[in-house]
Amino acid sequence: MPYLLRKIVILLFTLWVAATLNFVLPRLVPGDPVSVMLAKYQGRLDPSAVDALKIAYGLNDLGSPISQYFSYLGRLLHGDFGRSISLFPTPVLEVIRMALPYTLGLVGITTILSFIIGSALGLYSGWRRGQAGADALTPVSLFLNSMPYFWFALLMLYIFAFQLKWFPLSGALDPFPGDAFSAGWWSSLLRHAVLPAFTILVTSVGGWLITMRNNVVSVSSEDYLAFARAKGLTERRILSRYVFRNALLPSFTSFGMALGFVVGGAFLTEIVFSYPGLGFYLYQAVVGLDYPLMQAIFFIIALTVLLANFAVDLLNVLLDPRIRESRA
Template identity: 65%
Template structure:
């Protein structure tokens, strides 16, 4: 219990630090969202309209910096992040609520798939080393892991969308697809998600393969494996109970980080495919200087990464009793 409370205290403190930095950093940038909007409309906004927008965005004088800070924390706790500049007058929370399911559905599933596929192949490559398939997997994994997302995505678009017209080039659904969750809707959604999903799984699985292979190779030299074989345990039990459990622990932290960054979306992949997820909106908000939307997305990414790492710490305590007992690993 002390271990969990300590980790939870670190989580709350780090979230507060992230929220505070999220309050300070945008205020260090010259100008404000209304100034960016006036520049984009080339002076079409009158001074009265600009002042009305500043009031709507909460940019008028609200007292001291400390008062604004506590107002910001109160609004944040109530889920009030203001209105988007690039999609005015839509509230930021509406935009995030619309985009989040697409990002979590695509990147969440593909992140888990790439982790499972890469880890399984890495275990096989280390356990069955010496066979032709196990020997060819590491260099192949290094090759695919070194490929940039956007380069591989462009190859898929060229060969499977432009040349063959197997999959659509961009978007998340066909026009006029009808009601949600019907067979036609699912077919359209899966066709649009296929190329981004292939891009993520192929390029990310290689890194998980190399990581798991290295972990397994280090575990294979431990004395407890020789003792397990001397006891006459089967190879399957040795792999499941001793090798996999101990080799998986170092990968959990990286997996938690990867799951946390799912909230931010894969900016390059979603931008290349014009997939309307959080990463795509983060990219457009930076270009449009949409500070309210940008600020909310940055805070979501930070919170997701911290919460994911907290859950990984709890999983560590379940898998390795030495962690929660405070003993050296």
């Protein structure tokens, strides 16, 4: 219990630090939302109209930075992120509600698939090292892992959407896909998701493959494997019982962190494909100095990463007897 309590205290403190940075960092961006808002009208507004717009956007009484900070914390505790400036008068939570399913569906599924595929290939590459097929996976994975994924996204978009016209150029749905969750709706959704999903999958598999391979190579040199062979255990049982389980734990920790970052979306991929996930709206918020939307998305990313880290830490205690004994 002391261990769990300590982890909860650290979680809450880190969340407060993240919320504070979330308040400070957007305000370090040059300019302010008022000037961005008025630039749309190129100075043609009279003072009364300017004041009316400030009141409508909630910018009429910003107050001192300290008062803004405490007001921000108070709204945060109540789950009130205000209204988006760039998408006024839509509430920030409504923007997030619309974008989050696209991000979770696209980035979440591809993150899980890339972890499974990369870890399986890494296990094979590390266990069968010395064979031509297993060794060939390493340079291929290094190439994929170092390839800029926005460049690969542009390449996929040019070849398969612009030239061959097999897939749509942008968006997540056709203009009139039919009723929600109908066959036509699902068909439209999947066709729009193929290219961005393939881009994320191809460019992320290499990292998981390299990590798992290194873990397998490290575990293979441990003394308990020699002891297991001396006991007469089969190679299959050694692989499944000792190698895979111990090599997976470090990758599992990284996977938990990756899941925490899922809600942030695949930033550049969503921009390239104009896919309406949280990453795309975060870019729109930064360009428009939309403080409420920026703060909400940054806070949700920080919260999910911290919760994912907390959950993985607890699962590691359950999965690894060595950690469990050290915490006892």
